[in-house]
Amino acid sequence: MKIVKTIMVLLIGLTLCNMNGQTDKSSNVGSAVKATDAELQPIIIVDNESDYSKKFIDGLKEISHYKKFTLKKNVLIIEETDTTYFSETPKIGERYVLNGKKDGLKITVTVKRINYTTVDYNIEMFSSGELKHSQVGQADIASAFFLGDESDTSDKSGVSYFVTAYSESHENDCYTYIRLGYEEETGPYLLGKLVKNCNGDIHEITLDNFPTLIEKNKS
Numbered sequence: 001m002k003i004v005k006t007i008m009v010l011l012i013g014l015t016l017c018n019m020n021g022q023t024d025k026s027s028n029v030g031s032a033v034k035a036t037d038a039e040l041q042p043i044i045i046v047d048n049e050s051d052y053s054k055k056f057i058d059g060l061k062e063i064s065h066y067k068k069f070t071l072k073k074n075v076l077i078i079e080e081t082d083t084t085y086f087s088e089t090p091k092i093g094e095r096y097v098l099n100g101k102k103d104g105l106k107i108t109v110t111v112k113r114i115n116y117t118t119v120d121y122n123i124e125m126f127s128s129g130e131l132k133h134s135q136v137g138q139a140d141i142a143s144a145f146f147l148g149d150e151s152d153t154s155d156k157s158g159v160s161y162f163v164t165a166y167s168e169s170h171e172n173d174c175y176t177y178i179r180l181g182y183e184e185e186t187g188p189y190l191l192g193k194l195v196k197n198c199n200g201d202i203h204e205i206t207l208d209n210f211p212t213l214i215e216k217n218k219s
Contacts, residue, residue, distance in 0.1 A: 047072040056117040059143025084146040086116040087164040089180055098192045098213035117141050119166050125202045133200040139166035139178055152193050155211040157185035174198035190215040
């Protein structure tokens with residue numbers, strides 16, 4: 001009987017050792033996966049964080065296939081080999097007021113760029129001369145802006161022009177896109193297109209159903 005008890009104790013001990021070994025292996029596998037995920041994120045070097053929004057910087061971390069981004073003033077350096085510049089539209093620190101009208105609906109968008117990636121904005125929508133919807137916020141350029149240029153067409157001249165697109169997402173799938181640029185035919189005035197939903201009683205604004213917003217005459 002003593003021999004049988006001894007054998008049973010040994011078998012239980014071996015079983016526990018095997019279980020511990022399996023647990024350790026599983027733990028090691030999990031750690032390896034996490035380390036691999038972390039390694040996939042590019043390194044972000046920022047010269048001055050106040051020059052860019054946190055949203056923009058966090059977005060760079062999610063762009064795959066790149067190992068390193070460097071932000072220095074108006075320059076984005078990609079992989080230490082490619083360089084792209086942030087758009088100068090609109091100018092940092094300047095306030096712009098743009099207006100557009102269609103079928104009794106007037107929209108006024110006021111923007112002020114606060115750094116290389118972000119604008120403060122105020123949107124007002126009037127129907128029959130009465131304010132029906134207003135919204136203030138901050139919108140940012142896309143972190144992957146360097147992958148391609150965007151353009152719109154002026155309703156006034158029919159000319160296509162490059163734009164800088166700023167966006168903000170909200171709760172309940174609400175969104176705001178403000179697209180700003182210049183075209184030669186309109187002269188020195190900033191042009192804008194608004195894409196926006198969740199406007200209260202006002203219908204959704206798209207690229208096609210509302211005309212180009214034009215900056216008020218400069219004084």
